[in-house]
Amino acid sequence: MAKRIDVHGLTAYYGAHKAIEDITMHVEPTSVTAFIGPSGCGKSTLLRTLNRMHEVTPGGRVEGKVLLDNEDLYGPEVDPVAVRRTVGMVFQRPNPFPTMSIYDNVAAGLRLNGIRYRKSELDDIVERNLRGANLWHEVKDRLNRPGSGLSGGQQQRLCIARAIAVEPEVLLMDEPCSALDPISTLAIEDLIDKLKTRYTIVIVTHNMQQAARVSDRTAFFNLPAVGRPGRLIEVDATEKIFSNPSVPDTEDYISGRFG
Amino acid sequence: MNATTQRHPGGASRRAARLGDRIFAGLAKGSGITLLLTMAAVAVFLTVRATLALREDEGNFLTTFEWRTGGEDPEFGIAVLLFGTAASSLIAMLLAVPVAVGIALFLTHYAPRRLAAPIAWLVDLLAAVPSIVYGLWGALYLVPRLTGCYEWLDGAFGWTGVLSYAGAPARSLMTVGILLAVMILPIVTSVTREVFRQTPRATQEAALALGATRWEVVRMTVLPFGRSGIVSASMLGLGRALGETMAVATVLSPSFLIHASLLDSGGGTFAQNIASQFKEADTAGRDALIASGLVLFLLTLLVNGAARLIIARRREYAGAAL
Ligand SMILES: Nc1ncnc2c1ncn2[C@@H]1O[C@H](COP(=O)(O)OP(=O)(O)OP(=O)(O)O)[C@@H](O)[C@H]1O
Ligand SMILES: [Mg+2]
Numbered sequence: 180m181a182k183r184i185d186v187h188g189l190t191a192y193y194g195a196h197k198a199i200e201d202i203t204m205h206v207e208p209t210s211v212t213a214f215i216g217p218s219g220c221g222k223s224t225l226l227r228t229l230n231r232m233h234e235v236t237p238g239g240r241v242e243g244k245v246l247l248d249n250e251d252l253y254g255p256e257v258d259p260v261a262v263r264r265t266v267g268m269v270f271q272r273p274n275p276f277p278t279m280s281i282y283d284n285v286a287a288g289l290r291l292n293g294i295r296y297r298k299s300e301l302d303d304i305v306e307r308n309l310r311g312a313n314l315w316h317e318v319k320d321r322l323n324r325p326g327s328g329l330s331g332g333q334q335q336r337l338c339i340a341r342a343i344a345v346e347p348e349v350l351l352m353d354e355p356c357s358a359l360d361p362i363s364t365l366a367i368e369d370l371i372d373k374l375k376t377r378y379t380i381v382i383v384t385h386n387m388q389q390a391a392r393v394s395d396r397t398a399f400f401n402l403p404a405v406g407r408p409g410r411l412i413e414v415d416a417t418e419k420i421f422s423n424p425s426v427p428d429t430e431d432y433i434s435g436r437f438g
Numbered sequence: 439m440n441a442t443t444q445r446h447p448g449g450a451s452r453r454a455a456r457l458g459d460r461i462f463a464g465l466a467k468g469s470g471i472t473l474l475l476t477m478a479a480v481a482v483f484l485t486v487r488a489t490l491a492l493r494e495d496e497g498n499f500l501t502t503f504e505w506r507t508g509g510e511d512p513e514f515g516i517a518v519l520l521f522g523t524a525a526s527s528l529i530a531m532l533l534a535v536p537v538a539v540g541i542a543l544f545l546t547h548y549a550p551r552r553l554a555a556p557i558a559w560l561v562d563l564l565a566a567v568p569s570i571v572y573g574l575w576g577a578l579y580l581v582p583r584l585t586g587c588y589e590w591l592d593g594a595f596g597w598t599g600v601l602s603y604a605g606a607p608a609r610s611l612m613t614v615g616i617l618l619a620v621m622i623l624p625i626v627t628s629v630t631r632e633v634f635r636q637t638p639r640a641t642q643e644a645a646l647a648l649g650a651t652r653w654e655v656v657r658m659t660v661l662p663f664g665r666s667g668i669v670s671a672s673m674l675g676l677g678r679a680l681g682e683t684m685a686v687a688t689v690l691s692p693s694f695l696i697h698a699s700l701l702d703s704g705g706g707t708f709a710q711n712i713a714s715q716f717k718e719a720d721t722a723g724r725d726a727l728i729a730s731g732l733v734l735f736l737l738t739l740l741v742n743g744a745a746r747l748i749i750a751r752r753r754e755y756a757g758a759a760l
Contacts, residue, residue, distance in 0.1 A: 235646055237551070264649030274640040278662035287658065288648040338644070345648065 181208040181379040182265075182348040184229060187244040190408070191224050194238035198224045200408035202243075204398055206349075211375050213390040213417065214383045216400030217432070221409030222383045223271075225400070226351050229381065230266035231259040247348070264292070267347035271354040273334035275326035275341070282322040284337055285309060288345035304344060312340035313370050332363025339370065349379040356389065368393050387433055391421050399429045488732045491725035499729070504694055505711070507723035514726050516733055518694045522611055522705040523734070526686070527679040529615025529700070530622055535672050537619075538626035545627075546634040547656055558631065565624035573688030576617040577609075581689065584608040584616070588701045603701040609691035612700040614707070617689055618682055622675035629674060633667025634660050666749045673745035680738055683709040708734035 184206040191199050199221035206212045214222040227233040228241050231252060245252040252262050275284045285305045289296060296304070305322070309315040314336040318329070326337050335355055342350060352371075356364040371380060371393050384390050390397055398414035413426050424430050492499055494512050502515025541561065545554045585608050592603035637660045645655045686707050692714060693704035712727045719727060 230647065232643065232647055235643065260649050260651050262649075263647055268647040270640065270643065270647075272640060274638075274644040276641060276644065276658065276662075277638075278659075287645075291648060291650050291654055291658075341644075341648070 181377060182248040183208045184349065184379065184381075185244075185246040185249075186225075186229075187246065189225070189228060189241065189243035189245065191221070191228050191233055191241050192239070193224075193236060197408040199400075200410055202411045204411055204414045206379060206381055207396065208379045209375060209377070210395040211371060211380045211382060211393050212414075213394035213397045214381065214400065215385070215387070215390050215397060215432070216409070216412075217402065218385075219409070220400040220402050222400055223353050224409075226268075226353055226381060226383055229349070229351055230268055231262045232268065234259070264288075264345060265347055266349040266351060267342035267345065269335070269338050269342050269350065269352040269355050271357055273331055273338050273358065275329075275334050275337050277325065277327045279326060280323045281309075281318050281326045281329070281337060284326040285340050285344050287341060292345065308340040308344040309337075311343055311370075311374075312336040313366050314340060330363075332359045332366065335359060335363065335367065336370070339367070343374065343378070347378065349381070350374065352380065352382040354383050354385065357385065364389070387421075391417060397421070399424070399426075399432065401428055401432070484728055484732050484735075487725045488729035491722065491729040494722055495726070503696065505715070505726075507726045508720060512722060512726070516708070516730050518696055519706050519708045519711050519730060520733070520737075521696050522614075522690075523680060523707040523709075523737070525700060525705075526611045526614040526618055526707060527676055529612060530618035530679045531672060531676055533616065533619035534623045534626055534675060535668070538623055538630055538671070538675075539668060541623075541627045542630035542634050543656060543660070545631050547652065547660065558628075561624050561627050563624075565628065569621065569682060569685045570688065572617060572621050573685035576613065576685060576689040580617060581608050581613060584613055588612070591701065599698045600700055602699045604699075606703045607691070608701070609689060609703045610697075610699075610701050611690075611705045614686050614690050614705075615700075617685055618679040621682065621685060622678050625678065626671045626675040629671035630664065630668055633664040633671070637663045669745055669748050673741060676741055677738055680734065680741065681709050682707075683713045686710040687713045708737075 186202055186204050186206075189199070189202045190197060202225060214226065216222055224233060227236075229245060229252075233239045233241060241253060243253075247262075247265070251257070275281075276287060279287065282305055285308055286296075286301055289301065289304060306315060306319075309318060314333060317333060318324075318337075321328075326334065329337060335358070339355070356367055359367065368389065371382065374380060375395075382390075382393065394417045396414060397417045397420040399412045399420065400409050401412045402409050412428055413420070413424060415425070420429060421433060424433070491507075495502075495514060496511040497504065497513035497515050499515050500520075501517050502513055503517055505514045505518075506512055507514055541557075545558050545561075549557065585605075588603040588608055589605070591601045595601040596603065641659045641663070642655050645658045650658060687710040690705065690707070690710055691703045692706045692710065694706065695704050697704055708730050712731055716724065716727055
């Protein structure tokens with residue numbers, strides 16, 4: 180089941196450097212939320228706090244709360260490994276496991292869960308998720324070839340297949356199309372549209388058209404000044420943000436009139 | 439247009455650069471040729487002397503359990519040396535490689551940075567200790583302490599024969615193997631550590647984001663990625679173990695016998711045998727030692743070739759299955 184995310188007064192640091200400050204917002208289940216904003220305003224940082232990947236960076240630490248269906252991800256008894264199994268992630272640069280075949284890449288997460296699958300079961304799951312990621316027809320004849328032998332767009336869809344194979348509740352995507360050509364980008368946008376019926380999706384993007392095309396809600400982040408932490412400026416329905424935002428800065432950014 | 443002029447500013451300096459290139463190319467070629475000539479000279483010298491020795495040998499050079507090079511009918515063979523070298527190096531590898539991989543993993547993926555740096559430094563420092571110091575440490579510290587261990591091993595596994603122990607001072611191939619393990623540990627550790635450190639961050643994050651525990655990250659990304667590096671590191675260590683001289687000569691009590699048990703004193707290795715006998719040997723004796731040295735050289739070459747093959751094969755499949 181897709182879950183709702185509530186972020187409460189979240190501040191994230193890299194060592195002594197405060198990257199984002201006091202962010203409060205929510206993300207609706209079974210919908211797509213886009214994060215937009217200038218480079219360095221902390222979109223990736225915020226995204227990574229949502230599945231406790233932020234603390235993997237040396238010095239990374241978080242204050243505040245992130246509730247996943249009312250359960251605090253940063254609660255004292257929460258295991259970050261379990262969180263990451265529930266909240267999947269797709270990175271900006273495609274990162275399939277270079278030492279594994281296409282098949283093993285998709286199955287990697289399932290093998291982690293410690294459940295033993297029968298070969299036929301695993302075959303089914305791999306096929307279903309490759310189909311889910313619109314990649315099946317391109318790779319069905321070479322499942323045992325290395326995943327690193329695919330094109331960048333195919334690799335990114337492989338990474339999506341890998342992420343959804345473990346059936347997460349939430350899927351986080353950090354500029355998933357920034358390294359891709361327009362056709363692969365469209366393929367992934369179609370995929371996102373299909374996936375949002377089952378998952379809660381958060382996508383970071385620098386492409387305004389993409390945000391407008393795929394997302395239901397959009398959050399705009401900005402840096403109040405150089406060297407200051409990034410802040411949430413506003414979050415609203417995508418249509419509203421792109422046609423009639425409440426804050427003038429948002430309009431300036433979207434229309435390209437920006438500092 | 440502009441860019442071109444900027445890259446090659448003026449004809450004069452371009453010619454100067456060409457001259458520099460030519461001088462450097464000549465230098466490189468010259469040193470290459472010198473190196474080849476030196477190696478060829480060494481090879482010819484060794485082969486000639488070795489052939490002389492082999493012609494004198496009354497026994498079978500490969501199977502004789504004896505090393506009598508002087509007198510009327512000299513009889514010598516490398517059976518004992520080959521066995522001793524192989525056995526002690528193998529023991530060293532079996533002990534050192536897993537430990538080295540463990541330390542390297544600990545340093546790169548488990549230890550907090552404050553701890554990792556000094557430990558890494560310490561391990562590197564161990565590599566700088568001269569081998570004679572290891573030898574003295576082995577003879578004075580390790581040997582007396584191993585006696586107890588060997589008695590215990592004899593009690594538990596003596597029935598295998600390989601691990602039975604008669605009770606003499608522990609100056610055996612096993613002791614040599616253990617000492618060699620300690621000696622090759624630093625180099626194997628530091629090479630493995632470097633390889634593990636190069637595991638791409640993005641790949642490790644991919645595993646983490648799938649919900650992998652730290653150990654699963656290691657198993658899914660670090661170990662497969664570092665496999666060929668572990669092989670190269672092991673081979674580097676093996677090369678050192680095969681050729682180690684002073685430490686072995688200090689610890690081993692040499693004899694031209696192959697014991698069924700690895701724990702009983704005696705045996706010999708190529709390098710140790712050369713070091714122990716070279717001073718007293720006459721010309722014929724030295725030729726015989728050179729012949730044995732040539733075998734050691736071939737052995738090392740073989741090991742390196744095998745390692746390269748393994749690495750090349752792995753590279754071909756580097757992308758495929760785990
Ligand atoms: N690993 C890190 N160590 C230290 N500071 C970091 C690290 N990663 C990011 N930062 C800092 O945190 C702030 C936010 O960075 P973040 O990557 O979240 O921005 P972003 O909005 O994703 O930018 P972009 O659009 O360029 O990806 C920046 O000031 C950046 O310098
Ligand atoms: Mg970013």
